[in-house]
Amino acid sequence: QKEVEQNSGPLSVPEGAIASLNCTYSDRGSQSFFWYRQYSGKSPELIMFIYSNGDKEDGRFTAQLNKASQYVSLLIRDSQPSDSATYLCAVSLIKAAGNKLTFGGGTRVLVKP
Amino acid sequence: GAVVSQHPSWVICKSGTSVKIECRSLDFQATTMFWYRQFPKQSLMLMATSNEGSKATYEQGVEKDKFLINHASLTLSTLTVTSAHPEDSSFYICSASVGTEQYFGPGTRLTVT
Numbered sequence: 001q002k003e004v005e006q007n008s009g010p011l012s013v014p015e016g017a018i019a020s021l022n023c024t025y026s027d028r029g030s031q032s033f034f035w036y037r038q039y040s041g042k043s044p045e046l047i048m049f050i051y052s053n054g055d056k057e058d059g060r061f062t063a064q065l066n067k068a069s070q071y072v073s074l075l076i077r078d079s080q081p082s083d084s085a086t087y088l089c090a091v092s093l094i095k096a097a098g099n100k101l102t103f104g105g106g107t108r109v110l111v112k113p
Numbered sequence: 114g115a116v117v118s119q120h121p122s123w124v125i126c127k128s129g130t131s132v133k134i135e136c137r138s139l140d141f142q143a144t145t146m147f148w149y150r151q152f153p154k155q156s157l158m159l160m161a162t163s164n165e166g167s168k169a170t171y172e173q174g175v176e177k178d179k180f181l182i183n184h185a186s187l188t189l190s191t192l193t194v195t196s197a198h199p200e201d202s203s204f205y206i207c208s209a210s211v212g213t214e215q216y217f218g219p220g221t222r223l224t225v226t
Contacts, residue, residue: 032213043206043220044157049213088156090215098145098164098210105156 003027004091004104012110019076021107023089026070032092032099033065033072038106039085048074051095079111115211116140119218126197126225133193134221136207142187143209148180151204151220163190197225 005024013019021035032051036044050056050063050072062075072091076083086108090101116139126132136146146163161182162170169182181193194201202225208215 034214036217043217046214046216051213092213095213098162099213100147100159100162101215102159103157 003102004089006087006089006104006107008105009108010110011107012112013076013079015079015081015111015113017079019079019083019109019111021074021076021087021089021109023072023074023091023104024070025072025089025091025102027091027093028067028070030067030070030091030093031095033063034090034092034101035061035063035072035074036088036090036103037083037085038088044088076109079109081111081113084109084111115209115214115216117143117207117209117216117218119207119221121221122219123222124224126223128198128225129196131193131195132197132223133191134205134207134223136190136192136209136218138188138209141209141211143190143211144187145210146184146190147208147210147215148182148190148192149206149208151206157206160192194223197223199225201225 035048038044048063050065056063060077064073086106088106089104092099118137120135148160149157160175163184165184171177184190206220208217
């Protein structure tokens with residue numbers, strides 16, 4: 001079993017709709033959770049992080065964390081063609097500076113005009 | 114803030130030669146930097162954790178004598194791929210820690226012929 005799992009996609013979403021991305025992790029002791037966006041041929045860009053159960057909103061993005069279910073999700077509202085990218089979920093065992101991240105395989109999102 | 118640069122952005126070298134990649138934190142000091150490798154259509158694989166003033170910590174399966182890491186200052190870490198072979202061709206990406214978050218450099222695409 002992989003430590004961090006994501007559906008590889010592609011997740012096809014009409015422009016203006018909500019894209020819902022899911023991530024599960026195996027280590028119940030995980031403390032920090034991150035979502036990165038990676039465009040083809042580019043390096044990852046941090047878009048959200050969450051540490052506590054519940055929802056965290058930042059603009060069109062909402063991260064949701066459920067530690068009991070070992071599940072973290074990312075919602076992208078009003079999806080735009082520029083949101084087409086691979087979204088990487090990353091998890092850390094600790095909430096401290098210099099912590100190591102474990103990445104999922106990524107979900108490819110395609111937003112169609 | 115939290116800008117990380119890498120140099121070079123791409124490099125082509127002949128088999129058997131060595132290549133050095135630089136990673137710099139431009140507007141902050143990074144006690145910890147990380148080096149990743151990404152093959153096409155795959156997720157990020159952590160190679161090593163680089164701590165300023167101490168030896169790097171390598172992930173299982175990564176040859177420390179082949180991938181030399183030096184974290185000489187709080188703003189610079191280098192990765193040297195020694196005696197490169199075609200199978201070392203990949204996208205090498207560094208990241209630097211700012212608190213609990215990691216910010217990535219733009220990556221270096223290495224092609225070994």
